[in-house]
Amino acid sequence: MAAPSHTSVKSRDTVTTLADRWPILGQRRPLVVYLCGIVVLDLTAIGFFAASTDFHWHDLLTFVALMFCGAVCIEATRRLGMPAGVSRDLLSAWWLPAALLLPPVYALLAPIPLQMLLQKRVRETVVYRRVFSSAAISLAGGAASVLFHGLVGELDIPTQGTGGPILVAVGCAVLFTVLNTALIAIAAHTAVPDTRWREVLWNRESLTLDVVELCLGVLVAIACGVNLALLVLALPPVVLLQRSLLHAQLQAAARTDPKTGLLNAAAWQREADTEIVRARRTGETLALLIVDIDHFKRVNDTYGHLVGDQVLIGVAATIRSQLRDYDVVGRFGGEEFVVLLPRADVTEARRVAERLRSRIGRMAVPADENMVTVTISAGVAIMSMHGDDLIELLAAADLALYRAKELGRDRICLPATPVPPARRPGPEAAPS
Numbered sequence: 001m002a003a004p005s006h007t008s009v010k011s012r013d014t015v016t017t018l019a020d021r022w023p024i025l026g027q028r029r030p031l032v033v034y035l036c037g038i039v040v041l042d043l044t045a046i047g048f049f050a051a052s053t054d055f056h057w058h059d060l061l062t063f064v065a066l067m068f069c070g071a072v073c074i075e076a077t078r079r080l081g082m083p084a085g086v087s088r089d090l091l092s093a094w095w096l097p098a099a100l101l102l103p104p105v106y107a108l109l110a111p112i113p114l115q116m117l118l119q120k121r122v123r124e125t126v127v128y129r130r131v132f133s134s135a136a137i138s139l140a141g142g143a144a145s146v147l148f149h150g151l152v153g154e155l156d157i158p159t160q161g162t163g164g165p166i167l168v169a170v171g172c173a174v175l176f177t178v179l180n181t182a183l184i185a186i187a188a189h190t191a192v193p194d195t196r197w198r199e200v201l202w203n204r205e206s207l208t209l210d211v212v213e214l215c216l217g218v219l220v221a222i223a224c225g226v227n228l229a230l231l232v233l234a235l236p237p238v239v240l241l242q243r244s245l246l247h248a249q250l251q252a253a254a255r256t257d258p259k260t261g262l263l264n265a266a267a268w269q270r271e272a273d274t275e276i277v278r279a280r281r282t283g284e285t286l287a288l289l290i291v292d293i294d295h296f297k298r299v300n301d302t303y304g305h306l307v308g309d310q311v312l313i314g315v316a317a318t319i320r321s322q323l324r325d326y327d328v329v330g331r332f333g334g335e336e337f338v339v340l341l342p343r344a345d346v347t348e349a350r351r352v353a354e355r356l357r358s359r360i361g362r363m364a365v366p367a368d369e370n371m372v373t374v375t376i377s378a379g380v381a382i383m384s385m386h387g388d389d390l391i392e393l394l395a396a397a398d399l400a401l402y403r404a405k406e407l408g409r410d411r412i413c414l415p416a417t418p419v420p421p422a423r424r425p426g427p428e429a430a431p432s
Contacts, residue, residue: 028366031190035132038183042108042135045142049105063098063106065228069235070094070114076239077246078122090242093234095137096176096217097224099145100169107141132187140179144172169221173214181210209245216241257331259309260316265338268330272340272390275328279342279383286383287349288390289339290397291319291356294375294409296335303367310365311374318359322352338394346382346414353378353412361410375410377401386415 070091077089091114099107115134119125152165216238223230255267263271272288279286293299293315300308312335319329319337328340341349357376364371379400381387386396396415404413 028191031187034187034190035128038139038187039131039135042138042142045139046105046108049103049108049142053103053105059102059106062224062228063102063110065231066094066098066224067110067113069231069238071117072235073239073242074114074117074121077243090213090216090238090245092176092213093216093220093238095141096144096173096214097221099141099176100148100172100218100221101225102145104142104145104149107145108138110141111135111137133184136180136183136187139183140176143179144176147175148172166218166222169218170214173217176217177210177214212241260312260331262316262320262337263328263330265330265332268328268332268338268340269390271328271330272338275340275342276383276390276393280388284343285345287341287344287346287352288381288383288393288397289341289349289353289356289378290332290394290401291315291337291339291353291376291378292401292405293335294377294405296374299372299374303370303372307365307367307372311372314363314365315360315374315376318363319356322355322359346380346385349380349382350412350414353380357410357412377404377409378412379404380412380414382414 073089073091073094094114095107095110098110111134115130115137119127119130148168151168220231220234220238223234255263257264262268276286278284293311296308296311299311312331316331316337319339323329323339323341326342328342330338332338339352341352344352357378360374360376362373364373366372379397379402381393381396381400383393387393400413400415403416404411407413
């Protein structure tokens with residue numbers, strides 16, 4: 001969000017705004033306060049523990065070895081790249097051992113060099129996101145380290161031969177995961193308040209990945225505690241697992257619009273075709289919506305593309321939050337979104353479209369000293385009433401959208417004339 005005192009240096013046509021040059025200034029005020037608070041808290045913790053820690057050569061050597069292994073993982077996966085948006089890696093395999101084997105200051109410092117390497121060598125993103133990610137991981141690792149050393153003291157995990165310290169290590173690893181996830185989820189929800197909590201917390205896939213990271217981190221800590229040289233044996237399987245994970249994420253990213261997180265046009269069309277075939281086979285109803293943001297170009301011209309992107313993200317999140325899990329929603333390009341509603345008749349489709357129009361109309365995105373609000377227009381088409389395949393339904397919904405815009409925008413319309421019965425024989429019609 002932009003601070004109220006910051007304005008454009010020159011006109012929009014000649015020079016970008018401060019929000020364009022410093023993207024954090026284009027975010028919501030609560031988000032800016034939260035991000036800055038987490039970073040300040042992290043820096044304070046680093047300073048406190050650095051001042052109270054006695055540094056030893058063995059600890060420094062262990063820390064450097066763990067960071068080197070993390071750097072090797074990053075370099076080994078660099079050619080694969082990293083998908084935009086929220087992506088997962090297995091770098092906790094190196095952060096967790098630092099928290100469990102070394103004083104807390106090392107756990108607080110560990111994310112910094114690896115996040116810098118990710119920024120420079122893998123994918124450059126806006127700096128404030130990278131800084132916040134580093135601070136969130138740092139605080140989570142620091143808390144886990146303080147708890148572990150407070151409970152276990154000077155005991156070494158593997159050399160004691162008992163399960164107690166290992167169970168404590170597992171519990172601290174769980175604490176690390178929960179804190180890190182919670183800090184990031186709060187930021188994501190603050191950025192887009194309409195987002196449902198379950199979308200920014202755990203799902204089955206992310207929970208599985210967290211368990212894998214937890215196990216890897218504890219195993220690497222045990223190996224490193226036995227002998228630092230065992231990191232040579234631990235590194236190859238971690239690299240292989242991380243490459244496999246990133247490859248799967250890149251495959252998923254190929255189906256996703258990077259700006260909104262919705263399906264892209266090609267992936268949405270494939271999903272929609274599948275649903276239409278199923279609806280034909282079962283004889284169920286199905287509706288299609290085309291949603292268009294009214295006067296979106298005016299938003300970009302007035303407030304800049306960064307604010308326009310936030311509007312797109314907010315609209316996408318609002319649409320997703322108002323739909324069922326099995327509804328198929330995608331970004332069709334520009335400011336247009338498409339929604340397929342399986343088992344929805346004309347009444348249900350209109351009700352959903354009106355709910356979207358109402359919720360998006362109440363959405364506000366901060367920009368400089370203003371709050372940007374937008375409206376939407378939507379065209380609705382019903383299978384067997386306005387078309388029998390995806391092309392016909394899209395054409396009918398597009399005509400309805402054009403009609404909504406002609407009538408003044410900020411409204412929902414259906415096609416003026418349904419498809420004649422002769423053109424829609426239905427799945428049970430037998431050939432003559």
